[in-house]
Amino acid sequence: MFKVFISTCLLSLAAINSIAHASEDFTQYKTQSEAKGKKDRNALLEDAQNLLADPTLTHTQRTYVLHRSALHLVRTNQFQKAARRLDEFAAHLAQFPDTNFLGKYHWVAGDLAILLGNNTDAQRHFEQAISQFEQSGDLRMKSHAHRMLANVLSQKQDYFPALAHVFQAKDTANKINNAHLFSAALSTEARVYRDFHQLDKSLDVLNQQLEFQLGEPDISLAHISSTYYSLARIYEKLSDHHAAIEALNKSYDIDKKLDDKNYMGLTQLHIAKLYIELEDLTAARTAIDQASSLFSLVNNEKNQARAQAVQGQIALADGDYVKAIQLITLGLDKLNAQDNEKLYQAFQVKLGMALAYEQPSEAIELLSTLxxxxxxxxxxxxxxxxxxxxxxxxxxxxxxxxxxxxxxxxxxxxxxxxxxxxxxxxxxxxxxxxxxxxxxxxxxxxxxxxxxxxxxxxxxxxxxxxxxxxxxxxxxxxxxxxxxxxxxxxxxxxxxxxxxxxxxxxxxxxxxxxxxxxxxxxxxxxxTEDPKTTYKVLQRRLDMLNTLIADIYELAQADTNNLRLEFELCQAKALFDDLTIAIAPIIDSSDLEVIYINQLPEKLQVECDISRLNQVFNNLARNSVHYTDQPGQVKITVSQQQQTVVCTFEDSAPGVSSDALEKLFERLYRCDKSRSRDLGGSGLGLSICEKIIELHKGHIAAMHSELGGVVIQFTLPIKP
Structure with a gap:
């Protein structure tokens, strides 16, 4: 019997270790996902895939991983995979609703729709996101959603509604005193003004944003770099290419301090395009060679393809059509039309320009499709x-x-x-x-x-x-x-x-x-014919009287608040293992199957009086053994529920009526009085257990058991 008990313990330990390992992996994933600065998104996507394949992942943890991995797939331009992950996310939320994460689902779906050029879907998703964040009270994400919706409306040339959402994004950011959100809203405001050709207003807003960022210690250098990049776009619209190059160089210097080689490369790529417009092909070659070298260092194939295509544009501007065709074709081969159709078509147009001079038939075939x-x-x-x-x-x-x-x-x-x-x-x-x-x-x-x-x-x-x-x-x-x-x-x-x-x-x-x-x-x-037997009867009856008197004394002390407990901090898992081992002589019976399951984490702590808890375990064990028909079954389970430890003693038939169940903790109450006396019970054991658990700030209750008997369940608070 005891071997079964030990085996059950080992199996419980294995299951708990598996759950603990999954929880540790999730915690590490969450920490890395929310870390500020650069992230290795590909590594995070691999971790997410492993977590989603783990059956021990809770539905709350799965919600988080689905959201973050969908966002990372969008950020790494894996649009088809992102769409499939969002479908999984939506199905999961339908089963386990969460208002805030439903808003985040619509936010990521809207972001993906923008990148795919579907502004109608993007508008619908961001409107839904605003509604969900309004319900959940997440003002930070609400400001983000207003800002993104403003971008979409601006692209649809709905400029007044776009500005209205920008102002709401700024107002929400001010309510929570979030400088990053306010700065992002200013950036969007500048973009809206730029889109409807209010370039002077756009410049004013960007300069206001830059002044605000430089005066805020919490604003990251990456955001300031982004503002310089936006200024360059406005100068480019005004055909002031030299001013645009100057702004881009400032953005590059900041990215260099941050050691962000990918953004450094993108900035040099843009500078190269501006030098092509200025017909300074030497400077353009220097910039694009630097960009290509930076993209090689970070192993970014898509941006390397863009760099090769721009090198082709330089060759095209220089009249070297054969080289232009070769370079632009290499760039197109590395790009995926489905990931960024607009960029792919733009390079196809450049290829068609080069082919028109060298291979006119191929040029006509390509350009006719565009x-x-x-x-x-x-x-x-x-x-x-x-x-x-x-x-x-x-x-x-x-x-x-x-x-x-x-x-x-x-x-x-x-x-x-x-x-x-x-x-x-x-x-x-x-x-x-x-x-x-x-x-x-x-x-x-x-x-x-x-x-x-x-x-x-x-x-x-x-x-x-x-x-x-x-x-x-x-x-x-x-x-x-x-x-x-x-x-x-x-x-x-x-x-x-x-x-x-x-x-x-x-x-x-x-x-x-x-x-x-x-x-x-x-x-x-x-x-009497057998005096020895009579003396034994007398001894047993005296023991019963002593037990009754001792129990009455303990209850009297509890009633007058004189029952003192010696509290000490204990490892909960080890404590309950020791308590169960201590009652082994009571519950070890050849006709009684004992199952013990301890699901507590290793580091969980409780503050308790060990001797008093031992008294509770002894009383509950004796009750389970004495009042269970043999052969029978006794099941002891220990687990964590929120901020409490829950312990249950469950036994097989016979059970008690519902009326009797409500009276089990009453003093001197017995369902079968004659049988209880024969077994040496005082009728006060459960009352004493109740008092001890209450002094531990816990709770004890009796319920019907699925095994056919009675369940006695008590809780203890967890030490923070």
């Missing part, structure tokens, strides 16, 4: 390249056709630019008027609120004073009456309990004393 599928500026390049290709093939009619279309497209772009500038000025005027209207409304509303507030305060004060006086008067009399009723009730209850206790104790003492008296008389008058 015609009218790319943006207007690239479409102009496609038309011009088709004209060159047809001219190289002496197909002057088609060459003239594409040249005329190119001229018409260029005229349309110029006209659209003029219209956009006019609309931008109109929008600027409308924004000014709306701001004036808002200011006037706010001023009027503030005055109205102040007047209403004053009147309300005066009236409320008068009403509160009157109500308080009435309530105090009423409560005084009500409290006095209730105190008197309570005192009378407690007095009557105490008298009843005292009478009941005296009656129960006298009843309990009468039976063993009667037996003692009869046996003593039998010895006195030589009426």
């Amino acid at each position: 015609l009218d599928t790319v943006n207007e500026e690239d479409n102009l390049t496609v038309l011009q390249s088709l004209a060159v290709a047809h001219k190289s093939l002496n197909d002057f009619e088609q060459a003239l056709y594409y040249q005329e279309r190119a001229f018409a497209t260029k005229e349309h772009i110029n006209q659209q630019a003029i219209t956009t500038r006019l609309e931008a000025k109109k929008l600027n005027s409308e924004i000014g008027l709306k701001r004036l209207e808002v200011n006037e409304l706010q001023a009027g509303l503030a005055q109205q609120q102040q007047d209403t507030k004053t009147r309300t305060v005066v009236l409320a004060a008068a009403i509160i004073v009157l109500i308080n006086f009435i309530l105090l008067f009423y409560l005084y009399h009500l409290k006095r009456r209730r105190v008197m009723e309570k005192e009378a009730e407690l007095l009557n209850q105490s008298l009843s309990l005292k009478q009941q206790l005296l009656a129960d104790v006298s009843h309990e003492l009468r039976t063993p004393l009667t037996v003692l008296k009869l046996n003593i008389e039998a010895l006195e008058y030589n009426l």
Whole structure:
């Protein structure tokens, strides 16, 4: 029997070790995921895959891993895998709902939709995210969602709603005093102004952002670098390429301090493109060679492909079409059209330009698939390249056709630019008027609120004073009456309990004393045939009396708060193992199967009186053994539930009725009194257990057992 007990313990230990190992892996993953600065996202994705394959991962931990891994897949441009992971995430949330993580699901899905060019889906997801974060009270993520929605609306040319969401993002960031969020909202505001060609306003906002960042010690250098990069984009829009290069060099210097080689490479790649526009091909080659070297150091194949394509653009600008074709083709081979379709098409356009001079037939085949599928500026390049290709093939009619279309497209772009500038000025005027209207409304509303507030305060004060006086008067009399009723009730209850206790104790003492008296008389008058047996009966009855008197004394001490416990800090798992081993002589029976399961972590601690807990274990063990038909089963389980240790003693048939179950902790109560006396019970064991557990600030209760008997369950608080 004891071998079964030991085997069960070992199996329990193995299961607990497995759970603990999974928990440790998750904690490490979470720490690395939330660490500030650069992250090895590919390594984190491998860790996430291993965690998701672990069946011991809790549903809460799985929610976290699904969210973080989906985000990392988006950040590493693995868009198809990200979409599949988001589907898993959505299915998991449907089974285990979580308002805040549902908001995060929509946030990541919206981010992915932006990268895939699906602004309608992105808008829907970010609107859902804002709603979920509003419900969960996560203001940080709510500000993020407003900012991202503003980006989407700006791309859809809904500039007024975009600015409204920017202002909400800034306001939310201010509410929680988050400098990073406020800075990010300023960046988005600048982008919105840039999108509807309010470049002067965009510059003002970016300079305001830069001033704010330089004055905030908590803002990271990476954010300041990003602001310089955004300034460069505005200068580029204004065709001030030298100013753009200067801003990019400042961004590069900061990235160099951070040793962020990937961003350093991207900055040099952008500088190279600007030098191509300035027709300074020597400087462009220097910049792109540096970018290519940096991308090689970090082993970023996609950015290496971009660098090769830009090297091809330099060769194209230099008239070396063969080299341009070779380099751009190498870059395209390393890119995945599905990951970034716009970038892929842009490089295809450049390849078509080079092919038009060297391989016109291949150029026509490639460019025909791109015609009218790319943006207007690239479409102009496609038309011009088709004209060159047809001219190289002496197909002057088609060459003239594409040249005329190119001229018409260029005229349309110029006209659209003029219209956009006019609309931008109109929008600027409308924004000014709306701001004036808002200011006037706010001023009027503030005055109205102040007047209403004053009147309300005066009236409320008068009403509160009157109500308080009435309530105090009423409560005084009500409290006095209730105190008197309570005192009378407690007095009557105490008298009843005292009478009941005296009656129960006298009843309990009468039976063993009667037996003692009869046996003593039998010895006195030589009426017994076996005096030794009679002496043993007398000894057993005296032991029962001693047990009863000792139990009554302990309960009396507990009732008068004189039962003192010697608390000490213990390792919970080892403590319960020792307590179970101590009761082995009681529960070790050939006809009784004992199962012991200890699921507590190794480092968990409780503060307790070990001797008193040993007393509880002894009482519960004796009850389980004495009141279980043999052959039978006794199951002892110890586990952690939130901030408590839960221990259960569960036995097989016979059970007790529901009425009897509620009375098991009453003093001197027995379901079968004659049987209890035969077994030496005082009827006070469970009452003493209840008192000891209460002094440990725990709880004890009795329930029906699935094994057919009774479950006694008690809890102990965990030491923080």
